Amino acid sequence: MTKYTKIHDKYYDLTKFKHPGGDTAIWEAYGRDATTLFESYHPFINKEKMKLILKKYEIDDPGNIESDIEFDYETEFSREIKQEVCNYFKENNINIFWDNDKKILVFILSLLKIFGLYFHFSGYYIACIIEPFFSWLFGVNTFHDACHFSLSKNKTINKIFSYLSPELSQPYDWYYQHNIGHHVHTNIKDKDPDLYHRSNIRLTKKIKYKNIYKNQILKIPLIWSFTYIGLLFIFPFELHINKLYNNCVKVYNKQSNNELILYISMKIYFILAYIIYPYTQYNFLYATGYVLISRILLSLLFMINAELTHIHEECMNIDDDWYKHQVKTAYNHSIGSKITTFFSGGLNYQIEHHLFPGVNHCHHKNLQPIVEKVCNKHKIKYKSFRGYFDAFMSYCKYIIKLGYPD
DSSP: OOOEEEETTEEEEOTTOOOTTOHHHHHTTTTSBOHHHHHHHOTTSOHHHHHHHHHTTEEOOOSOOOOOOOOBOOSHHHHHHHHHHHHHHHHTTOOSSOOHHHHHHHHHHHHHHHHHHHHHHTTOTTHHHHHHHHHHHHHHHHHHHHHTTOSOSOHHHHHHHHTSOTTTOOHHHHIIIIIIIIITSTTOTTTOGGGGSOTTSOOSTTSOOOGGGTTGGGGHHHHHHHHHHIIIIIHHHHHHHHSEETTTEEOOOOOOHHHHHHHHHHHHHHIIIIIITHHHHSOHHHHHHHHHHHHHHHHHHHHHHHGGGTOSGGGOOOOSBHHHHHHHTOOEESTTOHHHHHHHTTGGGHHHHHHOTTSOGGGHHHHHHHHHHHHHHTTOOOOEESSHHHHHHHHHHHHHHHTSOO
């Protein structure tokens, strides 16, 4: 495994570097231009100090690292928004990880997930609703933060929780799709895998129009119901075979033997527990209904929370300023709603999450007015819907529009 990386046009050999967030936190940088990963996960750290640390590992150009898109990370806007958010944490004497309320919530959600699994393995048919719903609430409130290394300051806790939602995804797949692909290159053609999940639907005008996209809005219910299969099996399979995630994100790093064994074991567990097991509890017809209902429900829960915050006409404008780019390519909704924040795992504060992916989502509600104030000062449109319905209607309108030639 190559442990070379590129940050701000300088090259480093990180073989002997011990990252305080753990090996996984630095693993994403290996083999690639990691400038945006470096900047987005270290917004509040003294950059001069970081440069002195990195200088110890600086090397000549190894000749096998491609340059990435060049963003500007030190503009007037970016400096002010980072400083204002940093001041919030300093003045309130809190850290960027989970607070006590979030710890209690994670404990309760863990019990709910166990409760859902109990119903599932006890052969209760109602579990086809209970299990995916509780699994979603647990996963979106823990797995997502853990894979962004923001659930806890303890790297072991982050790693454990990143493996506890195999019915949603596994960390190895998720890092490529989400952290390395989507967050670094949000809504950028040929870079963001989220724009290319499905070849039979058009999510941006930059995808050339084909007749297959005509009336594509009619495909949305089916696509939303089974996107889950692509995330769990199709794209991960391509990731290992083609060394390319969804034709967008290049794979440079192999899993260790222990991680590969764990990865395969979790995939097998999912198939046995969620696909095969129901057929041992019910007759064929009931078992098929159970599997379809439970998996489709989880897929719909995922899509309604992931798709409605980026796929809108106003979100397809890019910017050279990375921080402005994150504001322009995201939409918030249901600001101030504790229920929606709980149900979406904080994804209703998508702007704040994309600006500061290393911050636990329990802080987003307090960061939101700070971010909006700075955006208004710099005349950057801060976009938000009142709720799910408005977001969904805007999404549908955009999908319909893309179903016709430009």
